[in-house]
Amino acid sequence: MNMENASNTNIEQAFEKLAKIKRVEPNEGLYEKTLMKIHNKQQISILWVKIAACLLAVFFASEVYLISKKEIKNEQEVSLLITRTNNILYHE
Amino acid sequence: MTFEEIYSEYHSMVYNLALQYLQNVEDAEEITQDVFVKVYEKMQGFQQKSSLKTWIYRIAINQSLDHLKGRKSQKKSFLANIFTLEELPLKWEPSTFNHPGVEMEQKEACKKIFEAINQLADQQKTAIILLKLENKSQIETAEIMDMQVKALESLFYRAKNNLEKLLKEKDEYGKRV
Numbered sequence: 001m002n003m004e005n006a007s008n009t010n011i012e013q014a015f016e017k018l019a020k021i022k023r024v025e026p027n028e029g030l031y032e033k034t035l036m037k038i039h040n041k042q043q044i045s046i047l048w049v050k051i052a053a054c055l056l057a058v059f060f061a062s063e064v065y066l067i068s069k070k071e072i073k074n075e076q077e078v079s080l081l082i083t084r085t086n087n088i089l090y091h092e
Numbered sequence: 093m094t095f096e097e098i099y100s101e102y103h104s105m106v107y108n109l110a111l112q113y114l115q116n117v118e119d120a121e122e123i124t125q126d127v128f129v130k131v132y133e134k135m136q137g138f139q140q141k142s143s144l145k146t147w148i149y150r151i152a153i154n155q156s157l158d159h160l161k162g163r164k165s166q167k168k169s170f171l172a173n174i175f176t177l178e179e180l181p182l183k184w185e186p187s188t189f190n191h192p193g194v195e196m197e198q199k200e201a202c203k204k205i206f207e208a209i210n211q212l213a214d215q216q217k218t219a220i221i222l223l224k225l226e227n228k229s230q231i232e233t234a235e236i237m238d239m240q241v242k243a244l245e246s247l248f249y250r251a252k253n254n255l256e257k258l259l260k261e262k263d264e265y266g267k268r269v
Contacts, residue, residue, distance in 0.1 A: 011256040014205045015224050021193040021202065026107040026124060031099055034125045038132050 216251035
């Protein structure tokens with residue numbers, strides 16, 4: 001028992017045990033899974049590009065709408081400032 | 093070299109390296125996939141400042157260490173939420189020790205050694221794994237870790253001492269229990 005404990009504390013023996021670990025081969029389907037992951041990642045990035053494009057389009061449309069609305073309002077405001085000539089002759 | 097050729101040449105190397113870090117088949121498979129996704133994304137920009145093998149080794153090491161950090165932070169935030177403690181000395185342990193390269197009769201002993209390796213700092217852990225588990229030469233390891241051979245020697249010396257201390261602590265704790 002003591003010898004077993006002593007061997008555990010011996011770093012060189014620990015390294016020997018680690019050196020005995022065999023190399024293993026991964027699952028054969030791992031390549032397909034990797035390709036799938038690459039494909040999914042590309043799909044996701046395309047989806048994000050589409051979402052970003054949609055958001056930009058909505059932003060520009062709302063900006064155009066707001067500006068045009070403001071312009072109309074401004075036109076009305078400007079027209080109020082222009083003095084209208086009254087051509088009615090009261091003593092006619 | 094096409095992606096398929098790179099995969100068939102290096103997938104075993106990446107998988108085995110990930111196993112040494114994580115000691116779990118599922119995690120090692122996930123790391124292998126993530127490493128080759130990165131290789132696929134970055135292979136056009138690979139500038140051949142180092143060999144392809146060294147480059148893939150570095151990606152695999154970083155990916156494995158990030159995976160370990162991810163697990164640690166998950167654990168930490170969960171515990172921090174419950175106990176509102178910020179600084180908890182946490183070490184990563186695999187959910188299940190499932191290293192297919194370890195023989196049955198060596199399983200308990202190797203599990204104990206890996207538990208001690210998992211407590212080492214990242215650089216020390218990598219030095220032990222590359223030199224003692226992957227059987228890389230000092231020159232190769234220094235190149236992978238992007239450091240001078242002398243610096244690697246002193247890093248390995250510190251790692252070995254710390255590992256020895258941790259193993260002794262584990263043994264003493266085992267005797268008491």
